[in-house]
Amino acid sequence: MTTNAAGRPGTHGAILEDTPPDGEGPVVELRGAGKSYGNIRALHGVDLAVHSGRVTCVLGDNGAGKSTLIKIISGLHQHSEGEFLVDGAPVRFSTPREALDKGIAAVYQDLATVPLMPVWRNFFLGSEMTKGPWPVRRLDIARMKRTADEELRNMGIVLDDLEQPIGTLSGGQRQCVAIARAVHFGARVLILDEPTAALGVKQSGVVLKYIAAARDRGLGVIFITHNPHHAYMVGDHFSVLRLGTLELSADRSEVSLEELTNHMAGGAELAALKHELAQVRGVDVDGLPEERDLTATTTTAPTAPAAPAESATSAAPVLPAPEGK
Amino acid sequence: MSQQAAPAVGTPPAPGSGQRDGRTARRPPALRLLARPEVGVFLGAVAVLVFFLVAAPSVRQGSSMATILYQSSTIGIMALPVALLMIGGEFDLSAGVAVITSALTASMLSYQLTLNVWAGVIVALVVSLGVGAFNGWMLVKTGLPSFLVTLGTFLILQGVNLAVTKLVTGNVATDDISNMDGFDQAKALFASSFDVGGVQVKITVVWWLVFAAIATWVLLRTKYGNWVFAVGGNKDSARAVGVPVAFTKITLFMLVGFGAWFVGMHQLFSFNTVQSGEGVGQELIYIAAAVIGGCLLTGGYGSAVGPVFGAFMFGMVNQGIVYAGWNPDWFKAFLGVMLLGAVLINLWVQRTATRR
Structure with a gap:
């Protein structure tokens, strides 16, 4: 599959490296959190833990409570039951700015950029670098361009012309710029709201690659999606929401792609979805068996990152990461 | 920050700074230049200038210019x-009558209270701002479109201008100050x-160019200018990344107030009195000049340079018709054709130049 080709074997090695829990406490944790709007209970009893360097996938159908969940974590809404902890301390955000100050950044699919502005202006929008004393305080354009270029390259995005309006980039590239921006401005936890929903297969692959890149840089990633395939390619932990409650919360080693899809669909819709899935699988023929192999290896050797021989080349560069932490 | 600690760059190979993507070839410089918002209007202004230089020989004199x-x-x-405000995503229909409001305030306040005119000028500035x-504030608080909010202000000011002037002076014009x-x-x-080589040039020309230079610098080189583009381009994105949207929009409207004050003062001190019913329709001229100047409605x-050429085209046509000895009744029709033509040329130039 194209995604795997784009993701290079490194993706697999990276997933394995990150699968064993590193012993640190979660950066963001929800304990029995819930939210009621008047007499409507949108979310109830949700447990979620986001660790540094791990991708936590939140799956669910429309109306399952995914949006409410992110809104609580990103500070747009407040939870009405349970606990919300950042670095082990209970918090209650009233604005997205407070969440940002704690290093929690949300990248919304449509709220990411200003299309007509150049890439570098978008990158620094709202946090511009300036130089000079007040009356003539001006943008430090050279430094901003250089920094934006460096940050984008660090995420593996190469753009020839940072002056081009960001609207001329493809949807996936735009999403990646937004992710790189969040990473640059000190995000520790990145919330991605359905970043692949409007994208084609190849573009989704690009975004998934940068999710993995952000994860490898030590960020905790919350990946909201209703595509179990995308989730399974990068996820370390899967939480499936259904009608506002957690239906499944499992590590990668405890669940297969098929189980995940079943949980996503649930009961009556299952038959119809299986049919659909078969078609999707038709596209994914190269990729999916690999994923299953991967799960098997992880289950047998959860603490040995270098175990899979097929990804030995790519496992080498990621190995030093746990020691560095 | 945790990601600073030995980031494991396993997945994407960080490309060296010399490496290029190669998929996006740089467009030729001529095309990139054409894509600038002010280039289309510049060409249009040159065309109109050349046209009248040929059609009306008296335009060639320094005094005509x-x-x-x-x-x-x-x-x-x-x-x-008005152009900055438009880039910021709004427009102001009250701009035309606000000029008169400002002039009336300064004039009547100084005259009726027998104050130094500077007191009136300062109060007029406060009123305009x-x-x-x-x-x-109305726009930001209510979320109503600026068309409605400023249409309301336009009508209010128009009525207040007339009614208060009649009430205070018993006349539709203010007294000579x-x-x-x-x-x-x-x-x-x-x-x-002031005198330039035997030609009397009005000081407003200097102010106009000075303001244009400042506006260009602010727009392209400062944080505030960045915010102006952002709130006009995508308000929600701008808010989400921490741009003070309300502040930017309100100050943009206040800038229009400042402009109205300046032009109002100019009118007051060049004609000594103010006609309270004037200014209606001017707001559309300003908006047209900004649009001809390449600002997206x-x-x-x-840009801030574009409207300079846009305004020049207006002035050129306005006076050029007179110098050419044509019936000035045709002025508005000519302007309308010019507006449509300029917009179409702008559209075409931008489509051609920004095509991928």
Whole structure:
């Protein structure tokens, strides 16, 4: 599959490296959190833990409570039951700015950029670098361009012309710029709201690659999606929401792609979805068996990152990461 | 920050800074230049200038050019903040009558209370900024479109201008303030002329170009300018990344207020009295000058230089028709054709130049 080709074997090695829990406490944790709007209970009893360097996938159908969940974590809404902890301390955000100050950044699919502005202006929008004393305080354009270029390259995005309006980039590239921006401005936890929903297969692959890149840089990633395939390619932990409650919360080693899809669909819709899935699988023929192999290896050797021989080349560069932490 | 600690760059190989993507070839410089918002209007202005230089020989005289520039500057000084506001995604229908409101305030306050005219000038500035702030505040608080909010202000100001003037002076015009304290100083600032090689040039031309230079610098080189583009381009994105949207919009409206004050003062100190019913329809001229100048009516795109040429085209046509000896009744029709033509050319140039 194209995604795997784009993701290079490194993706697999990276997933394995990150699968064993590193012993640190979660950066963001929800304990029995819930939210009621008047007499409507949108979310109830949700447990979620986001660790540094791990991708936590939140799956669910429309109306399952995914949006409410992110809104609580990103500070747009407040939870009405349970606990919300950042670095082990209970918090209650009233604005997205407070969440940002704690290093929690949300990248919304449509709220990411200003299309007509150049890439570098978008990158620094709202946090511009300036130089000079007040009356003539001006943008430090050279430094901003250089920094934006460096940050984008660090995420593996190469753009020839940072002056081009960001609207001329493809949807996936735009999403990646937004992710790189969040990473640059000190995000520790990145919330991605359905970043692949409007994208084609190849573009989704690009975004998934940068999710993995952000994860490898030590960020905790919350990946909201209703595509179990995308989730399974990068996820370390899967939480499936259904009608506002957690239906499944499992590590990668405890669940297969098929189980995940079943949980996503649930009961009556299952038959119809299986049919659909078969078609999707038709596209994914190269990729999916690999994923299953991967799960098997992880289950047998959860603490040995270098175990899979097929990804030995790519496992080498990621190995030093746990020691560095 | 945790990601600083030995980031494991396993997945994407970080490309060296010399590496290029290669998929996006740089467009030729000529095309990139054409894609600038002000280039289309510049070509249009040159075309109109050449046309009248040929059609009306008297335009070639220095004094005619000074008159044309003066005419352009009175439109241009207002077209600048209107253009900034438009880039910021809004427009102000009250801009035309706000000019008169400002002039009336200064004139009547100084005359009725027998104050130094500077007191009136300062109060007029406060009133103008206040009207702008009110427009912006209403817009931000209610979320109504600026068309409605400023249409309301437009009608209110139009009525207040007439009613208050009649109430205070018993007339539709204000009294002559030319013999009052401070008049000459204020006239020197707002409405004097100076000599360039035997040609009398109005000081507004200088102010116009100075304001245009400042506006260009602010727009392209400062944080605030960045915010103006952002709130016009995508308000929600801008808010999400921490741009103070309300502040930006309100100050943009206040800038229009400042422009209205300046042009109002110019009118007051060049004619000594103010006709309270004037100014209606001017707001559309300002908006047209900004649009001809390459500003996108829906916001997020434009320049401060473009409206300078846009205003120049207006002044040129306005005076050119007179110099050419044509029936001036045709002026508005000519303007309309020019507006449509300019917009179409802009559209075509941008489509051609920004095509991928």
